[in-house]
Amino acid sequence: MNAMPIRDNPRETHDRAFRPQVTGADIAASLHPACAARDTTMIHILDEIVLAPRHLATVLSLLESQYLPGSAARGLALLQRWVSPPVALEDAPNTLWLLWQVADAPAYYAMRASIDAPALAFWSTVSTLCDTRRRHVMADAACGLPQRKEPCDAA
Numbered sequence: 001m002n003a004m005p006i007r008d009n010p011r012e013t014h015d016r017a018f019r020p021q022v023t024g025a026d027i028a029a030s031l032h033p034a035c036a037a038r039d040t041t042m043i044h045i046l047d048e049i050v051l052a053p054r055h056l057a058t059v060l061s062l063l064e065s066q067y068l069p070g071s072a073a074r075g076l077a078l079l080q081r082w083v084s085p086p087v088a089l090e091d092a093p094n095t096l097w098l099l100w101q102v103a104d105a106p107a108y109y110a111m112r113a114s115i116d117a118p119a120l121a122f123w124s125t126v127s128t129l130c131d132t133r134r135r136h137v138m139a140d141a142a143c144g145l146p147q148r149k150e151p152c153d154a155a
Helices: 024-030 053-074 105-113 117-129
Strands: 043-051 077-084 094-102 130-138
Touching: 043 053, 043 105, 053 077, 053 094, 053 117, 094 105, 117 130
Parallel strands: none
Antiparallel strands: 043 094, 043 130, 077 094
16 A cells, blocks of 8 residues: 655645655755855844833843853854834833844754753743743745655655
8 A cells, every 4th residue: 555645734644654854965955056155054033022111121131141141052142132113102012123043943943952941031031021922933035945855655
């Protein structure tokens, strides 16, 4: 009996044992030729933290004292901090944007796996001070996304 083709739709029947592993060579081969010559593996992380203006200084202080000291050891570099709007309003929150970078996708997952107690304490405290927070994980869009190479049928 032949195994069903692997599909992206989780409702379809398939055998995960036949799912091929994606290698760095597969990713490099899938890059647009104009992008292959430069480093396209860099991952940027944009934290979006919506909070009352009165909490901004506290969150920035906690960032400096609790999160940043261990971030470099985990491969995470803070590139920029922004706040929008650039004024404190009585009736509207501000958004704190933190732009980070890690070397590549494996470094991103290694960074997440090596989170330490001060970093966990930072995010726990931030959660009590903010209205919402989201993390966006991004790569260079100009070079496209690597595509997995899968056989149509696994035999």
